[in-house]
Amino acid sequence: MPKSLSTALKAAAQLFFLGVVGLTLYSCVQRPAAQSQATLEGLQGQPLVRVALGKYFPAEGNSAVIAVEGEYRVASSRSGGVLHHGSTLPASVAMPGRKGGLLIGAQSFSERDLRVLPAFDGSLKVGDRYYRGALRVVATDEDRLLLVNEVPMEEYIAGVLGAEMPLDYPRAALEAQAVAARTYALYEIRQAEKDGRSELWHVLDDTRSQVYAGTLRDTEKARAVVASTRGVVLLSGGRLFCTYFHSTCGGSTEAADLFFPVPHMAPLSGRPCEYCSGSRWSAWQAEISKQDLCTRLGVKDVSGLAIVEKTPGIHALKIQAGGKSWNGLDFRLAVGPDRLFSTAFDVEDRGATYLFRGRGYGHGVGLCQVGSRGMAELGYEASDILNYYYPSAEILRVY
Numbered sequence: 308m309p310k311s312l313s314t315a316l317k318a319a320a321q322l323f324f325l326g327v328v329g330l331t332l333y334s335c336v337q338r339p340a341a342q343s344q345a346t347l348e349g350l351q352g353q354p355l356v357r358v359a360l361g362k363y364f365p366a367e368g369n370s371a372v373i374a375v376e377g378e379y380r381v382a383s384s385r386s387g388g389v390l391h392h393g394s395t396l397p398a399s400v401a402m403p404g405r406k407g408g409l410l411i412g413a414q415s416f417s418e419r420d421l422r423v424l425p426a427f428d429g430s431l432k433v434g435d436r437y438y439r440g441a442l443r444v445v446a447t448d449e450d451r452l453l454l455v456n457e458v459p460m461e462e463y464i465a466g467v468l469g470a471e472m473p474l475d476y477p478r479a480a481l482e483a484q485a486v487a488a489r490t491y492a493l494y495e496i497r498q499a500e501k502d503g504r505s506e507l508w509h510v511l512d513d514t515r516s517q518v519y520a521g522t523l524r525d526t527e528k529a530r531a532v533v534a535s536t537r538g539v540v541l542l543s544g545g546r547l548f549c550t551y552f553h554s555t556c557g558g559s560t561e562a563a564d565l566f567f568p569v570p571h572m573a574p575l576s577g578r579p580c581e582y583c584s585g586s587r588w589s590a591w592q593a594e595i596s597k598q599d600l601c602t603r604l605g606v607k608d609v610s611g612l613a614i615v616e617k618t619p620g621i622h623a624l625k626i627q628a629g630g631k632s633w634n635g636l637d638f639r640l641a642v643g644p645d646r647l648f649s650t651a652f653d654v655e656d657r658g659a660t661y662l663f664r665g666r667g668y669g670h671g672v673g674l675c676q677v678g679s680r681g682m683a684e685l686g687y688e689a690s691d692i693l694n695y696y697y698p699s700a701e702i703l704r705v706y
């Protein structure tokens with residue numbers, strides 16, 4: 308190959324590589340590349356995420372259906388030593404053995420904390436879902452099973468993205484979501500370290516953390532989006548923060564500290580949002596009988612129900628009825644998040660019922676997903692979306 312062509316190809320390959328790993332995201336941040344890198348204390352490369360499978364958390368059962376479609380090893384979590392090699396693990400029950408150990412397939416083990424390590428990525432199955440990485444199987448002191456999928460961060464984010472945002476959303480919205488999800492996960496890992504539980508688990512796979520469905524929606528598009536934002540997170544004053552996100556704010560996002568036990572900070576201080584207008588969740592109504600509300604709220608008399616304090620945005624901050632009061636989030640959860648889609652509502656007394664007229668879907672804090680789609684459709688890039696919903700946060704690659 309002529310040297311000039313070889314050099315040109317190498318240069319093209321380098322450009323392609325840089326594009327794939329993140330210049331698309333930085334292209335409109337307008338910072339020199341040198342400032343786009345950061346290091347986080349204790350972080351060397353992508354971390355492993357320990358995802359406790361919510362179905363087994365809290366650990367209540369003593370069996371689970373797990374399988375490995377291919378070769379696998381079973382190792383001691385304590386020593387790392389391999390205890391067993393297998394060719395395939397058919398749909399198999401793992402449970403605390405009567406003698407105090409674990410049964411995995413036909414194999415019994417005296418240890419109560421094991422790792423199932425598939426030889427082929429994605430060949431692990433728990434229930435009807437496939438997973439990348441390894442599975443930690445722990446028998447708790449109460450003889451219950453705890454299952455934890457241990458998976459590299461980028462694989463984890465590929466499994467979160469399509470579970471948290473429709474994959475037919477525009478690319479920029481998906482990139483913004485991937486960065487928010489990665490930041491959230493890293494923040495949760497730090498919290499788990501502070502809480503002293505990080506050796507066992509960091510996040511749950513459901514809405515108690517963020518939804519992760521293994522490889523269920525881990526499509527080529529999801530993986531491409533994740534690859535293009537690899538290692539990119541949001542920082543505030545050099546620190547990770549809890550990058551809340553939700554479906555539809557309904558017109559304004561809210562300061563996180565109004566609803567969650569976090570300090571006030573600029574990136575989570577709330578923004579007006581016109582980008583989610585016209586969505587299916589822009590306006591909703593729920594008419595609920597007073598009798599039903601009494602039951603759900605645990606009060607004898609719900610008459611006089613009123614919003615006594617609103618946020619600076621559009622959400623209900625404090626609601627009173629029957630001598631009790633709730634903040635908007637607790638009230639929504641008590642009444643039912645499938646009936647009150649958000650905390651942005653007005654309430655009207657209709658005799659035997661109350662009519663709630665609301666806007667938006669979700670808690671209204673942080674990134675508005677439908678608004679992100681709206682911004683992306685108007686031509687905004689992922690960095691614009693992140694700068695909008697997390698104002699003054701820095702967008703940086705940390706590995």
Ligand SMILES: [Zn+2]
Nearest residue numbers: 580583675678
């Ligand atoms: Zn919005």
